[in-house]
Amino acid sequence: MKSLSAKSFRTITITAVVLVVMIGYVTRSELGNLSALGWGLITAICPLGFLETMLASKTLIPQALISFIVIVIVVIVFGKFFCAWICPTALIQRILPKRSKKKETANISEAADYADDCGTNSNVVNKQLHLAEACKGKHKNIKLDSRHMVLGGTLLSSALFGFPVFCLVCPVGLSFATLLVIMRLFTNGEATFTVLLFPAILILELIVFRKWCTKICPLGACVSLLSGLNRFFRPHIDDNKCLVTAENKECYRCSKACNVEKINLRFPSKSGGSMNDCSKCRECSDSCPTNAIKFPFLPKNLEREKPVLPTKHFSTKNE
Amino acid sequence: MKAQLGFTRRTFAIGVTGVLALLGLGGASRLVQEKPLTRPPGGQDEDDFIGACLRCEKCLEVCPAQVIVPATVEAGFLNTRTPTMNFKLGWCDYCKDYNGGSPKCVDVCPTAALKLAVDSTPENTIIGKAYIVKDWCLGWQGKGCRICLEQCPYDAITTDEYSRIRVKYDACNGCGRCEFVCVSLMSGSYTPGATDRAITIKPTQIVDFLLANEVNG
Numbered sequence: 416m417k418s419l420s421a422k423s424f425r426t427i428t429i430t431a432v433v434l435v436v437m438i439g440y441v442t443r444s445e446l447g448n449l450s451a452l453g454w455g456l457i458t459a460i461c462p463l464g465f466l467e468t469m470l471a472s473k474t475l476i477p478q479a480l481i482s483f484i485v486i487v488i489v490v491i492v493f494g495k496f497f498c499a500w501i502c503p504t505a506l507i508q509r510i511l512p513k514r515s516k517k518k519e520t521a522n523i524s525e526a527a528d529y530a531d532d533c534g535t536n537s538n539v540v541n542k543q544l545h546l547a548e549a550c551k552g553k554h555k556n557i558k559l560d561s562r563h564m565v566l567g568g569t570l571l572s573s574a575l576f577g578f579p580v581f582c583l584v585c586p587v588g589l590s591f592a593t594l595l596v597i598m599r600l601f602t603n604g605e606a607t608f609t610v611l612l613f614p615a616i617l618i619l620e621l622i623v624f625r626k627w628c629t630k631i632c633p634l635g636a637c638v639s640l641l642s643g644l645n646r647f648f649r650p651h652i653d654d655n656k657c658l659v660t661a662e663n664k665e666c667y668r669c670s671k672a673c674n675v676e677k678i679n680l681r682f683p684s685k686s687g688g689s690m691n692d693c694s695k696c697r698e699c700s701d702s703c704p705t706n707a708i709k710f711p712f713l714p715k716n717l718e719r720e721k722p723v724l725p726t727k728h729f730s731t732k733n734e
Numbered sequence: 735m736k737a738q739l740g741f742t743r744r745t746f747a748i749g750v751t752g753v754l755a756l757l758g759l760g761g762a763s764r765l766v767q768e769k770p771l772t773r774p775p776g777g778q779d780e781d782d783f784i785g786a787c788l789r790c791e792k793c794l795e796v797c798p799a800q801v802i803v804p805a806t807v808e809a810g811f812l813n814t815r816t817p818t819m820n821f822k823l824g825w826c827d828y829c830k831d832y833n834g835g836s837p838k839c840v841d842v843c844p845t846a847a848l849k850l851a852v853d854s855t856p857e858n859t860i861i862g863k864a865y866i867v868k869d870w871c872l873g874w875q876g877k878g879c880r881i882c883l884e885q886c887p888y889d890a891i892t893t894d895e896y897s898r899i900r901v902k903y904d905a906c907n908g909c910g911r912c913e914f915v916c917v918s919l920m921s922g923s924y925t926p927g928a929t930d931r932a933i934t935i936k937p938t939q940i941v942d943f944l945l946a947n948e949v950n951g
Contacts, residue, residue, distance in 0.1 A: 440795055450790030451844035460844045464788045468845045472785035476846045560741060564749030568756040576760035578784045583759060583811065588789055592815050595791060595804065603823070607806035609814060630748050 421697035422509075425499055429506040437594060448591040449501070450582075461587075462486050462641075463569065463634045467579035470570055487641055494645035495638050498628065498675075499696035503590040505628070508621050557643055558689035562629070562636035569633045581633060586620050589613050628675055629688075639691045648695055648710045650680055656707035657681070672702035680708065763812040770937040771809055772819040772862040772908065774802050775828060776840040776848035786847035789815040793839035793848060798832035799824035801910065802839060817848075819861060821910030821935050827887070828856040828909075857888065862908030863941040864890070864901045864933050870918050870925045871932035873899040882912035882933050899933075903945075908935045 432449075439446030446452065451460045460482040469475055490497075499505060572580040582588055593613040599605045620627050628635055652669075654660040659681055670679040670686075677687030680699055700708040741749075770780070774793055777783040794802040794817050801824035805813040817839070819826065829837045835856075840848045850859065864882075872879035883891040883899060890905035891912060918925055918932035925932075936944070 443795055443798075445792070445796045445838075445842055447790055447792040447795060447842075447844075450788050451792055455842075458844050461788065461790075464790075465845070468786045468788060468847075472782060472845075472847075474786070474846070476844075479845055482844070561745045561749030561752060564746075565752035565756070568753030571753070572756045572760040575757070576764050577781065578760070578763070578812070579788060580756050580760035580763070582789050583763070583814070588815070592789070592791070592804070596806075599803070603803075605803070605806070607808060609804075609806045609808075612807050612814075626748075630745065631752055 421701045425696060426506060426509070428500045429503055432501055433503055433506075433591075433594070436591060437598070440595060440598065449503075449587055450591075456481070458482055459486060461634070463566075463585075463637050464579060464582060466570060466637070467573040467581060470574040471577050471579055490638055490641040491644045492647055493695070494648060495635070495642040495692060495694045496648075497638060497694070498635055499694035502587060504586045504621055507586075507590065507617065508625070508628075511618070511622055557640065557691055560630070562632055563640070565631050566633035566636040584616060584620070585634070586617055586627065586632075587634065589617050593617065629677070629692075635692075639689070642693075643691045645691075647712055649690070650693060650695070650699060650708055650710055652680060653707045653709065656705040657703075658705060658707075661705075666704070668702040668704065669699035669708060672698040674698075763810075766810065766812070768810040768812050770939055771805055771813055771816070772935055772937055774817050774819065774839045774848055775826065775837045775856075775859045775861065776843070776850045776854075777817070778860060783847050784812065784816070786845045787816050788845050788847070790844060791815065791817070792842045792844065793817045796838045796842050797824075798829065798838060799826060801826055819908075819910060819935065821913035822931075823914075825910035825914040826861060827911075828859070830856075856909070857905075857907055860907050860938060861910070862935040862937050863903060864906050864908065864912050865936050865941045865944055866899060866901060866933045867928075867930070868898075870928040870930075871899060872918055872925075874932075875925075879917065881915050881917055885911050885915045887911060901933075903941075908938075910935045 436446065436448045436452075438444070439448075445454055447458070449461065450464055451458050453459050456478060458478075460479050462483055465479050465483045469479070569581040593610075596605075596607070596609050596613060600607075600610055620631075624631070652660075658664040658666040666681075669681055673680065673688075675696070676692040676694060678690060678693055678699075679686040683690075695710060697710065700706075700710065773780070773783055774797070777787075791804055794804060801819055801821060802817045803820040803823070805816050805818045807814045809818070826837075828835055832838065833841070837848075837850070840850050843849070866874070868874040873883075880893075880899075883893065887909060888905050888907060890902045890907075892900050892902055894900050912933045913931055913935050916931040916933045919928055919930065
């Protein structure tokens, strides 16, 4: 059943998108790239690009507005899936060499923190009460951080200087531009420094500054503001299967697996990120030893049936 | 829905840096004098164009004549990835043959950076103007070359009383056919010192400047 990990599946979808765009270029199909993907009226225009150009040119294009509204609806239905399943930067960060191993050690020390909080108190009662309490917590709805400031700066600079400033350095646009410029180098013999410049900017943004997605990306910020309304395909822990609730064991695998968005699904009150930032990458689901995490289409009143199990377990153990 | 601020001092610093970087990039790009470029039909108002162009590169993908190319960084950072015309690859016939006279690049532009007025015609959409470097032109050297004159779809090239090639600037709209067909630097012809074809399309303001500075007009 578990033949393909979520990670390989995401690699496939991102590669497929890139390939389709490249085939579109070669066959002159009018498809375009992620800045404006599609044909005629059925074109998905980058929502950030739409806002930027609207502010910069001070004109509202009805067709672009329709596309923006459609994207808002798609984000409400599917959430922030773009970041994990479509955005080429996710793949670039994975295939290019990482700058340092700092991240992994950070994760381990974080896990140790949880252990301190919930486990090593030696007092089983305390621990279990703590677990029950932690599981009950609510996820933050919207977390405003540096990305949202950059989003503000993006819109402000576009309005001030009269052109979409962020588009100049957008790693999504630059990824496709790099492929195009390399392709043109061979097909048209257009030798230009651009071939070096675009990858240089990409490496600077994505590799040297590895936290692009969580700290800078205004596109992600834009989507995360909208995805607060998303109710479908949200990750849900089956408490009857989860080691923490069902067997009262320590397990931090799902929160460790969420290493981009830093969401702690099991202990929402300890979550570093907001559920709005869940890109539905399914890493938590893959990492769960008991397959307790699912992404159901509808939420089906999950919150209410939750905190029954830990107390039951706690009483049996105490006797 | 509750909004919560997730700012640590570090996050805040990153945010401020990001905002300043964007404002700096915007300001710097505006301050630096950008090289004027020939734009596809509908992109002639440079301020409107640069304000709305997403750099999605859709126009160059659809251009049936394949004459639209992405500007490179050599044309300035602000211009990079915006569409410009390369008349070595083809010439713009306003999609007369391909799309019934409605330019495809204008049709596909998602943010209307390329947009044409209702009364626009190929004749009044000025992509650029033709400019002849007389030292490089075979016609000017008395070698009898008349290819650009024969091919110009708008009869914008003529000869003067000494049978030298001249551009009729009120008729030229910069369609680029003359540059496309020009044989100088092509077909084995060689003129000492030539770095480009003898007749090229340049943005109107550049041609105006060059004409004003010509010694023997």
